[in-house]
Amino acid sequence: MQKSVTTSVRLPPELKRKIERKAASADCGRNRVIINALEAYLLEDEQAAYETEARHQSQLASKLDAPDPGWDKLIERDFPSP
Numbered sequence: 001m002q003k004s005v006t007t008s009v010r011l012p013p014e015l016k017r018k019i020e021r022k023a024a025s026a027d028c029g030r031n032r033v034i035i036n037a038l039e040a041y042l043l044e045d046e047q048a049a050y051e052t053e054a055r056h057q058s059q060l061a062s063k064l065d066a067p068d069p070g071w072d073k074l075i076e077r078d079f080p081s082p
Contacts, residue, residue, distance in 0.1 A: 019033050019034060
C-alpha cells in the first residue's frame with residue numbers, strides 16, 4: 001500500500017460543513033470525501049485532455065484519407081445541411 005502524505009488546506013466554513021455532511025451521509029471520513037472529490041476533478045481534466053488528443057488525431061487521419069465522393073453523398077443524404 002502506498003504511503004499517504006499529510007497536507008493542510010484552508011476551507012471556507014460552508015465548504016467544510018458540506019464535506020462533513022457528505023461524510024456523515026456516506027458513512028465515511030472527511031478524508032475519503034475530499035480524496036474522492038479531488039480524484040473526480042482531476043479525472044475530468046485527464047478526460048478533457050484525452051478527448052482533445054483524440055480529436056487532433058482524427059483530424060490528422062482525415063487529412064491522409066483520399067476523398068470519397070460516394071461517402072460524401074451518403075453523409076449529405078443522411079445529414080443534410082441546415
